[in-house]
Amino acid sequence: MVPKKTLKLIKSLQLKKYRYQEKLFLVEGAKSIAELLISSFKVRTLLGTSVFINQHQSLIERCNSQLEIYQAEESIISSAGSFKNNNAGIAVVEMPASQLAPEEISNYALVLDTIRDPGNLGTIIRVADWYGISLIISSHDTTDEYNPKVISASMGSFLRVPVYRTELVSYLQKVNLPVYGTLVNQGISVHQLGFAKQGLIVLGNESEGISSEVASYVTQAIHIPQFGVAESLNVSVATAIICDNLRRGVMPSGT
Amino acid sequence: MVPKKTLKLIKSLQLKKYRYQEKLFLVEGAKSIAELLISSFKVRTLLGTSVFINQHQSLIERCNSQLEIYQAEESIISSAGSFKNNNAGIAVVEMPASQLAPEEISNYALVLDTIRDPGNLGTIIRVADWYGISLIISSHDTTDEYNPKVISASMGSFLRVPVYRTELVSYLQKVNLPVYGTLVNQGISVHQLGFAKQGLIVLGNESEGISSEVASYVTQAIHIPQFGVAESLNVSVATAIICDNLRRGVMPSGT
Known part of the structure; x- marks a missing residue:
């Protein structure tokens, strides 16, 4: 049986306020949890189906000794967490010190x-x-x-790519x-740069783009060449295209 | 006042079953509706805030004469439609003949x-x-x-890029x-091709990739070179990177 207070904690961690109050966050789904268990992140609690726990027994044993593990039915897991189609598990994880x-x-x-x-x-x-x-x-x-939606969309990459929060203008002044x-309508094509x-x-906001204060620190404006009619690209798509052009000519990993 | 049967129709069109029964679909939000009104798609009903209707009066007047227009409060619009933050309007649109x-x-x-x-x-x-x-x-x-989530994410591009449904294997046989x-692990890098x-x-399924039946019709396997650790890329991101590499060397639009 999963204690009520654990289920209550998991529910609360869907809200930012409680995540920062408790300094804890959720990792959900088989693939992300499997990657989490071999990472240096400290897992505090793990709810898993019997299938998931059996499959990952050796990873779980190598985890920290204070890890609380609860076996739970799929229905408990999907109702406790953020995603209806999660049929594997939920981990409660400590935020690394900022x-x-x-x-x-x-x-x-x-x-x-x-x-x-x-x-x-x-x-x-994930693109980074x-x-x-x-x-x-x-x-x-x-x-x-x-x-939880960020963690899920990153497909485990949050374990390798930290996000540092800062006041961008004063940061850019120092770097x-x-x-x-x-x-918009400026700069060199990423195909030529x-x-x-x-x-x-x-990368700027989804509808407003880069704010004018931050834009004043851009030393090289760039654009993605357009071959059709759409007005713009989704920001994560734009990030990927810029990164792909950045890495052209560099030796790929695994070669 | 928006008739109850119109609100009921809008609610029902959030489900695929009713969309195909009625051969109607929803377009929501200011930007997409503005693009819709200048397209050749036939709009049957438009719910809009007074602000939206006033702003787009001339576009609305140029629309077909049978268009039913209802002015509605933001709260009515956001509760009738699929998106909580829609503060402009909802259009009921006829599906083009397949x-x-x-x-x-x-x-x-x-x-x-x-x-x-x-x-x-x-x-x-949108990428296409x-x-x-x-x-x-x-x-x-x-x-x-x-x-509605597809229509929203396409940011108006559904008006220009039709999707034809077919049985892929027999289609690929003919083309x-x-x-x-x-x-996976095959083919030429898109940087070299x-x-x-x-x-x-x-483009293949989010978790399974291209099915084996369809894969047998691939005449040139390709891959996106990887420079880090993530196992894979989101399929829409991968589409964009492939298209960007496809169009390299071609003259961009507007030049």
Whole structure:
């Protein structure tokens, strides 16, 4: 039996307020939890179906000794968590201690200026992880990276790509690197641009784009060439296209 | 006052069953409706706030004479429709007559093999529209393109990029074109490939990829080079990266 207070805690962690009060967040679904169990994140509680627990017994045993494990029916898991089609498990995980955004960046980082949609943020984290960008700097008003929809859309990549929240203008003032940003009707096509070895790529809000205060720190405006009629691209799609062009000519991983 | 039967019809059109029974679908939100009003789609009913109706008076007047228009409070509109944050309007639109998928393709078409997520389908339609791909062929079990989430994610691009449903295997048998498809650990990198002048690009299901029956018609396997750790990319993101590489070297629109 899963204690009522555990189910209540899980329900509460769907809300940002309680996530930050408890410094805990949820990871849901088989694939994300399996990746979580081999990561350095500290899992506090795990609800799993008997199938899931049996399948991952060796991973669970290697986890920290204080891990509370509860076997639960699928119906309990899907009603406790955020996703109706979760038929595997829910983990309650400790947030890592928040750190200052690093000013020394050896390669590239993404800078997120007020990304509002959790699905977009999760997809951006996954894209960064695919393209070997291990750092995301975000404005304070970007959607919470511990939102269950962000965790789900990142498909485990949240374990590898931390999001540092900071005041972007004062951050950009301190960092001495090329700053690329998509500004409307401006800049060089990403098909033509030679990217520097290090830099920042700024992505703007879904409807407003990059704010004017942040835009004044963009040292190289860029655009994605358009071959049809659509007015714009989704921000996570735009991020992927910019990253793909950034990495052209670099040796892919696994080669 | 909006008649009860109109509100009931709108509610029912959130379900696929009633959309196909009535051959009607919903378009919601200011931007999509504004684009709809200048398209050739036949709008049957329009609910709009007084602000929206006043702003678009001239577009509305140019619409068909049988258009029923109702002015409604924001609260009525957001409770009748699919999206809580819709503060502009809802249109009830006639589905265009379904046509056979064309076998003559002058440029490129996307072929969707069992895309399940409405957000992904909508984003793929928007990406196709950005990259000047005016044709999508889909398997019968791909999510319904008239789902309100698809319409919303396509950001008006559904007006320009039709989706033709067909049985993919017999379709691919008939079409004599290069067929590109992402197959796991196979094929040429999209950074290296020279795409043919015409062709089909097959995109597979979110978790299963391209089915084996469809994969046997892929004439050129391709992959997106990976520079980090994430196992895969979201299918709409992958579509965008493939299209961006396809269009490299082509003259962008508006130049």
